[in-house]
Amino acid sequence: MLGMMMDTPLLVSAIARFAEKNHGNQEVVSVTYDNPRHRYQYKDAIRRSRQLANALSRLGVQPGDRIATLAWNDHRHLEAYFGVSGSGAVLHTINPRLFAEQIVFIINHASDRYILVDPLVLPLLEKLQDQITGVEGFIILSDEAHMPETSLPGALCYETLLSAETDDYEWPDLDENSASAICYTSGTTGDPKGVVYSHRATILHTYAITMPDVMGLSCRDSVLPIVPMFHVNAWGVPYAAPMVGAKLVMPGAKAGDGETLQDLIETEGVTMSCGVPTVWLALLDYLDQSGKTVSNLNRIVVGGAACPSSIISKFNDQHDVYVHCAWGMTETSPLGVYNTLRSGQENLPAAELAALQLKAGRGIFGIEMKIVDANGKELPWDGVAFGALKVRGSWVASGYFGLDDNSDTHDASGWFGTGDVATIDPDGFMNITDRTKDVIKSGGEWISSIALENIAMGHPQVAEAAVIGIAHSKWTERPLLVIVAREGEPPTRQEMLALFEGRIASWWTPDDVVFVDELPHTATGKVRKATLREQFAAYTLPETSTDG
Numbered sequence: 001m002l003g004m005m006m007d008t009p010l011l012v013s014a015i016a017r018f019a020e021k022n023h024g025n026q027e028v029v030s031v032t033y034d035n036p037r038h039r040y041q042y043k044d045a046i047r048r049s050r051q052l053a054n055a056l057s058r059l060g061v062q063p064g065d066r067i068a069t070l071a072w073n074d075h076r077h078l079e080a081y082f083g084v085s086g087s088g089a090v091l092h093t094i095n096p097r098l099f100a101e102q103i104v105f106i107i108n109h110a111s112d113r114y115i116l117v118d119p120l121v122l123p124l125l126e127k128l129q130d131q132i133t134g135v136e137g138f139i140i141l142s143d144e145a146h147m148p149e150t151s152l153p154g155a156l157c158y159e160t161l162l163s164a165e166t167d168d169y170e171w172p173d174l175d176e177n178s179a180s181a182i183c184y185t186s187g188t189t190g191d192p193k194g195v196v197y198s199h200r201a202t203i204l205h206t207y208a209i210t211m212p213d214v215m216g217l218s219c220r221d222s223v224l225p226i227v228p229m230f231h232v233n234a235w236g237v238p239y240a241a242p243m244v245g246a247k248l249v250m251p252g253a254k255a256g257d258g259e260t261l262q263d264l265i266e267t268e269g270v271t272m273s274c275g276v277p278t279v280w281l282a283l284l285d286y287l288d289q290s291g292k293t294v295s296n297l298n299r300i301v302v303g304g305a306a307c308p309s310s311i312i313s314k315f316n317d318q319h320d321v322y323v324h325c326a327w328g329m330t331e332t333s334p335l336g337v338y339n340t341l342r343s344g345q346e347n348l349p350a351a352e353l354a355a356l357q358l359k360a361g362r363g364i365f366g367i368e369m370k371i372v373d374a375n376g377k378e379l380p381w382d383g384v385a386f387g388a389l390k391v392r393g394s395w396v397a398s399g400y401f402g403l404d405d406n407s408d409t410h411d412a413s414g415w416f417g418t419g420d421v422a423t424i425d426p427d428g429f430m431n432i433t434d435r436t437k438d439v440i441k442s443g444g445e446w447i448s449s450i451a452l453e454n455i456a457m458g459h460p461q462v463a464e465a466a467v468i469g470i471a472h473s474k475w476t477e478r479p480l481l482v483i484v485a486r487e488g489e490p491p492t493r494q495e496m497l498a499l500f501e502g503r504i505a506s507w508w509t510p511d512d513v514v515f516v517d518e519l520p521h522t523a524t525g526k527v528r529k530a531t532l533r534e535q536f537a538a539y540t541l542p543e544t545s546t547d548g
């Protein structure tokens, strides 16, 4: 017997239609290339995304065609989220900070037909134009008055294009399993791989992330996604905010600028924000120096990399802002787990609470997870055993664009191997201890580089810390702590090593500490450990290495 319910497809355009009717008067505020504070309302955003859909169709764009963006977080990018995906085309968000050859690779691999480009990114694209000849045209995200000179052939002005169209457009009835967007992994090893989101997965993920134990978003929130819209769809916020009617505040190209962020938070009443650890460190530094406040903010999400404990304590103690850690990846849309406490846990002793709050988080319905040993045997959720993290669920990638064989990443039962190593405690809190390729193998056992980095980051004079494994004749590998010190008196080697005493098993203590001016980073702001390992490939650890 079948259920007798309407088979309404789960489509990105449904959010557009709903937001226009139900939250039409809610504000969308952006910093753009041509306006320090652009503001309008959801009804304008959706009306203009229909005009964009008409413009794309006039250009001959068909359902399934890839339309790329090289853009920051602003209202025009938001319009593309709905105008492109809603019309049945596939939104391909590209990270302008990738290496040039990676950008060329993914544009060609995705067969992008048009690229919507922010004027600030234009010079980058101009340099690459001879290598992306399959692209039919470029749409510059600007009005006529601010159109930059460009050598790009057939460059069109976004605002001119829109103004030639009516907003009379019927969102098509698509198959909910059709592609809505594509995002490439940053390819720290090998070529980037395309993760293809479906409309259905996007809607389910959006429902899930708004739940109270996840982002808990509502129409009373003002949300500032600092995480870029090209970094896994800004973790779903551009869909979630219009779905619930939250005010949306977008920092444009100023996402790394503490002054702009503080100003947006104060003047736009931002209650919730999300970003990777580096942006929070930058904002905290700015708040320290300027003495300014973030009085409206009540919670932030830290994801994309392990959260240093200093972010949690500083936001909590100095600014009364609650920090939620979260874990996810391009392949998981991205949210997989989110850290919210269970009832009573807020009364735990301070040290226990701090350790709990630092974990990546608890499962979200829709995603299953497990940890397994080297033989694929499931490990207990005891908070101690650590193994390879596998996930499966409605918003987890089943494969990659253009790759027929997914056997490297997916097992026979459909579980996706995340490439992360994790523990899961009896309360269901998962914690990432490492990426599989970064874990330090010492004497047949594993040392978590993330745990060591967290402790090192606790020193007030440490700006950034990374721990890598250095080849060792007896122990296979031993940990080396690499530090970028803050301005002023740097900590000593002895001081750094003393930090670990009593906080970890003594054999985990790094064998040496080195100070560098900067660490190599990926395009999403994470420490590029592979490069760091190459830099220190010839490094010899001191003789005093651990005796186990």
Ligand code: ADP
Pocket: 185, 186, 187, 188, 232, 302, 303, 304, 305, 306, 307, 325, 326, 327, 328, 329, 330, 331, 360, 418, 419, 420, 432, 434, 435, 522, 524, 526
């Ligand atoms: P990339 O592979 O380009 O870095 P993602 O943005 O998809 O792309 O990164 C996902 C990875 O980031 C995860 O597999 C994990 O290693 C790391 N990560 C994400 N969130 C956390 C977290 N809370 N703690 C530790 N690592 C995290």
